[in-house]
Amino acid sequence: MDFASILASEIASKKRKLEAAATTNTPEPKKYIKRSDIEQAREQEYLAKQAALDAEREEKARRKREQEAEDEARREEQKRKREKLKEEARLRREKREAEKAAAEAKAKGITLPSAEDQDKPLSEKEERELCAQFRKLKQPVRIFGETTSMRKARLEDLTRTKPVEKPFPPPLTEQEMIIKKSDVTEDTEKVYGQLAAWFDMVLHEWALALAARPEEVARTTTGKQAKNAYLQAKEHMEPLFRHFKDQDLHPDVFPRVCDIVMLAQDRKYVNANDVYLRLSIGNAAWPIGVTMVGIHERSAREKLHEKGKAAHIMSDEVTRKFLQSIKRCLSFCQTRWPPSDPLQLMG
Structure with a gap:
């Protein structure tokens, strides 16, 4: 076989390969890979992992916020229930004390004024006397939100006689x-x-x-x-x-x-x-x-x-x-x- 026939067969072989590649559109695999391509692929993989981790952290934080909100709502509900129970217990205690005081007063033949009677407005003469007593004690005549019964109770506390404390012994030699x-x-x-x-x-x-x-x-x-x-x-x-x-x-x-x-x-x-x-x-x-x-x-x-x-x-x-x-x-x-x-x- 001479050189011309060998060259013709190689050209025909290359031509067949090119025709086959053109018909399938499949790129021929590279024999060598660039370092920049490797670094780019590694960077893309790293970014994908970081994005997955960020998404996972955000999901955990969201679930934690929801759990904390549920716990806070539960604590607030429990606090409201406790305050409600305390208020109910206080009302029951005040009611028992009022009933006990009324029973004792009834046993002694004393008629206690009702809450409405205690808080109804005073007459002009009674108001003047009450104000004069407060001014004599150098105390405010009226406090914001104070009812008539509260004013009378405050006056009683101010005029109640306090026990005299014993003086400390004088210095001795x-x-x-x-x-x-x-x-x-x-x-x-x-x-x-x-x-x-x-x-x-x-x-x-x-x-x-x-x-x-x-x-x-x-x-x-x-x-x-x-x-x-x-x-x-x-x-x-x-x-x-x-x-x-x-x-x-x-x-x-x-x-x-x-x-x-x-x-x-x-x-x-x-x-x-x-x-x-x-x-x-x-x-x-x-x-x-x-x-x-x-x-x-x-x-x-x-x-x-x-x-x-x-x-x-x-x-x-x-x-x-x-x-x-x-x-x-x-x-x-x-x-x-x-x-x-x-x-x-x-x-």
Whole structure:
């Protein structure tokens, strides 16, 4: 076969392929692919995925908003139901109270005015008298939305006699603060004033001692703890000062506190601590595992096991706190006014 025949056969083969491609319109697959085409295809795939994710997030957010709206509507409905029940309960309670007051008044032969009678307009004379009483008390004659019965009730509240509070005892000197044993039972009013003045003096001296410390000492951890102990003791002793003012300290606590103060004034701090322990622990010594250390009297140890003697400090949180504050005052007193006998120093 010569070259001319080979060339003719190749031309015929190429011609047949071109005719077949023209009839089918199918592009011939590329042998090589551009990098830009790969990057473009990857970018289109990424954008399609991001669009799907955005659509999914938007759908989740929409469902969440719908759920929150449903929950809010349910809460509002529950709130309205609760308010409605409260209002119904209040109306029933007011109705029962009105019926009870009417029954009591009927039993006593008193006829109570109805709500319409209470709220009907006053006569000109009654109105003048009511306005004069309000002006005398330097109060507004009428308040917006106030009915006649409400005005009368407000006037009754203003004219009601208020209990006169007992004045706090005047300041005492150090000599006048010394408590005598006989005054504890014979002149309790004087002793209450002495107790209030002595504890107030101790807290004042305690505050001065803390303020006189150097700045570097006050900033230390120990210095901050000392200040916190003072502030806590001062706060917890406020109920005790109210008892002093009202003169209503518990009968079992009052004589013990007097003993503690008298021993502290004599600078017998160990004995004062013994009285504090007998007052604060009581029958609670064995159940909580407190030892007998610090209670030196045999009779005191025996009294711990007597029946019918409850510990005040374990039954009342307020009493426990101000008794603990009294103990802290004793600890300060032995540093501010040290005893002549070193054995009287508490551990």
